[in-house]
Amino acid sequence: MMDARCSCGAVALSLPGPSSLVVACHCVDCQRRTGAPFGVGAFYSAAVVTISGTPKEYVRAAASGGEVRSYFCRDCGSTVYWMSDNLPAMIGVAVGAMADPRHPAPFRSVFEQSKHGWVEISGAAVEHFQQSSVPKNST
Structure with missing residues:
Protein backbone atom coordinates (compact mmCIF):
# COMPACT_ATOMS: atom_id res chain seq x y z
CA MET A 1 0.00 0.00 0.00
CA MET A 2 1.04 3.60 -0.53
CA ASP A 3 -0.57 6.98 -0.15
CA ALA A 4 -0.95 10.22 -2.03
CA ARG A 5 -1.80 13.39 -0.18
CA CYS A 6 -1.96 17.15 -0.37
CA SER A 7 0.72 19.36 1.18
CA CYS A 8 -1.06 19.69 4.53
CA GLY A 9 -2.38 16.09 4.67
CA ALA A 10 -6.09 17.00 4.88
CA VAL A 11 -6.85 15.08 1.64
CA ALA A 12 -5.29 11.65 1.21
CA LEU A 13 -5.70 8.58 -0.98
CA SER A 14 -4.79 5.04 -0.06
CA LEU A 15 -3.46 3.19 -3.13
CA PRO A 16 -2.64 -0.49 -3.70
CA GLY A 17 0.92 0.35 -4.82
CA PRO A 18 2.66 1.95 -7.78
CA SER A 19 0.67 2.04 -11.00
CA SER A 20 2.00 0.77 -14.31
CA LEU A 21 -0.39 3.17 -16.10
CA VAL A 22 1.56 6.44 -15.79
CA VAL A 23 1.04 9.27 -18.28
CA ALA A 24 2.79 12.63 -18.77
CA CYS A 25 0.33 15.21 -20.10
CA HIS A 26 1.49 18.44 -21.74
CA CYS A 27 -1.96 19.96 -22.37
CA VAL A 28 -2.35 23.59 -21.38
CA ASP A 29 -4.94 22.65 -18.74
CA CYS A 30 -2.45 20.32 -16.98
CA GLN A 31 0.22 23.00 -17.21
CA ARG A 32 -2.10 25.45 -15.48
CA ARG A 33 -3.37 22.84 -12.96
CA THR A 34 0.15 21.96 -11.83
CA GLY A 35 1.96 25.25 -12.37
CA ALA A 36 4.58 23.15 -14.19
CA PRO A 37 5.28 22.46 -17.89
CA PHE A 38 3.41 19.13 -17.68
CA GLY A 39 1.46 16.93 -15.29
CA VAL A 40 2.18 13.29 -14.51
CA GLY A 41 -0.69 11.06 -13.46
CA ALA A 42 -0.85 7.47 -12.31
CA PHE A 43 -4.19 5.86 -13.14
CA TYR A 44 -5.98 3.41 -10.85
CA SER A 45 -9.31 1.62 -10.91
CA ALA A 46 -11.61 3.71 -8.72
CA ALA A 47 -12.63 0.49 -6.93
CA VAL A 48 -9.16 0.09 -5.35
CA VAL A 49 -8.69 3.69 -4.13
CA THR A 50 -9.79 4.91 -0.70
CA ILE A 51 -10.23 8.69 -0.33
CA SER A 52 -10.14 10.51 3.01
CA GLY A 53 -10.78 14.18 3.66
CA THR A 54 -13.17 16.57 1.96
CA PRO A 55 -11.65 17.95 -1.23
CA LYS A 56 -13.12 20.74 -3.32
CA GLU A 57 -14.12 19.83 -6.87
CA TYR A 58 -13.32 21.89 -9.96
CA VAL A 59 -14.97 20.86 -13.25
CA ARG A 60 -13.60 21.84 -16.66
CA ALA A 61 -14.03 20.82 -20.27
CA ALA A 62 -11.33 18.36 -21.35
CA ALA A 63 -9.29 18.90 -24.51
CA SER A 64 -9.98 15.24 -25.33
CA GLY A 65 -13.75 15.66 -24.90
CA GLY A 66 -16.11 15.38 -21.94
CA GLU A 67 -15.33 16.88 -18.55
CA VAL A 68 -12.53 16.47 -16.02
CA ARG A 69 -13.18 16.83 -12.31
CA SER A 70 -10.10 17.86 -10.35
CA ALA A 94 -0.84 13.22 -9.21
CA VAL A 95 2.46 11.33 -9.05
CA GLY A 96 4.01 14.22 -7.12
CA ALA A 97 1.36 13.77 -4.39
CA MET A 98 2.84 10.31 -3.76
CA ALA A 99 6.28 11.82 -3.04
CA ASP A 100 8.00 8.55 -3.99
CA PRO A 101 11.10 9.02 -6.18
CA ARG A 102 10.98 5.30 -7.04
CA HIS A 103 7.55 5.55 -8.70
CA PRO A 104 7.57 4.20 -12.28
CA ALA A 105 8.22 6.70 -15.08
CA PRO A 106 5.54 7.60 -17.64
CA PHE A 107 5.01 5.08 -20.42
CA ARG A 108 3.03 7.56 -22.49
CA SER A 109 3.44 11.28 -23.25
CA VAL A 110 0.32 13.03 -24.57
CA PHE A 111 -0.65 16.45 -25.97
CA GLU A 112 2.92 16.96 -27.13
CA GLN A 113 1.79 19.74 -29.50
CA SER A 114 1.86 22.02 -26.43
CA LYS A 115 4.98 20.46 -24.87
CA HIS A 116 7.69 22.94 -23.86
CA GLY A 117 10.62 22.63 -26.27
CA TRP A 118 13.15 21.88 -23.54
CA VAL A 119 11.12 19.01 -22.02
CA GLU A 120 12.13 15.49 -23.04
CA ILE A 121 10.21 12.42 -21.91
CA SER A 122 12.47 9.62 -23.08
CA GLY A 123 12.91 5.90 -22.90
CA ALA A 124 12.59 3.08 -25.40
CA ALA A 125 9.13 2.10 -24.13
CA VAL A 126 7.60 5.62 -24.05
CA GLU A 127 4.84 6.26 -26.58
CA HIS A 128 4.45 9.84 -27.87
CA PHE A 129 1.15 11.39 -29.01
CA GLN A 130 0.12 14.85 -30.19
CA GLN A 131 -3.36 14.35 -28.72
CA SER A 132 -4.59 12.30 -25.78
CA SER A 133 -4.26 8.54 -25.91
CA VAL A 134 -4.87 7.11 -22.49
CA PRO A 135 -5.78 3.41 -22.60
CA LYS A 136 -9.16 2.36 -21.27
CA ASN A 137 -7.81 -0.59 -19.24
CA SER A 138 -7.50 -0.48 -15.47
CA THR A 139 -4.55 -0.88 -13.15
Missing part, protein backbone atom coordinates in the same frame (compact mmCIF):
# COMPACT_ATOMS: atom_id res chain seq x y z
CA TYR A 71 -10.09 17.40 -6.58
CA PHE A 72 -7.92 19.62 -4.43
CA CYS A 73 -7.45 20.50 -0.80
CA ARG A 74 -9.60 23.36 0.50
CA ASP A 75 -6.79 24.40 2.87
CA CYS A 76 -3.49 24.15 0.99
CA GLY A 77 -4.79 24.06 -2.61
CA SER A 78 -2.86 20.95 -3.74
CA THR A 79 -4.55 18.95 -6.51
CA VAL A 80 -4.33 15.30 -5.48
CA TYR A 81 -6.53 13.47 -8.00
CA TRP A 82 -8.96 13.81 -10.88
CA MET A 83 -11.64 11.88 -12.74
CA SER A 84 -12.58 12.14 -16.40
CA ASP A 85 -15.79 11.41 -18.28
CA ASN A 86 -13.60 9.57 -20.82
CA LEU A 87 -12.32 7.15 -18.13
CA PRO A 88 -15.28 6.85 -15.74
CA ALA A 89 -13.96 3.84 -13.79
CA MET A 90 -10.48 5.34 -13.28
CA ILE A 91 -8.91 7.88 -10.94
CA GLY A 92 -5.87 9.87 -12.05
CA VAL A 93 -3.53 10.54 -9.13
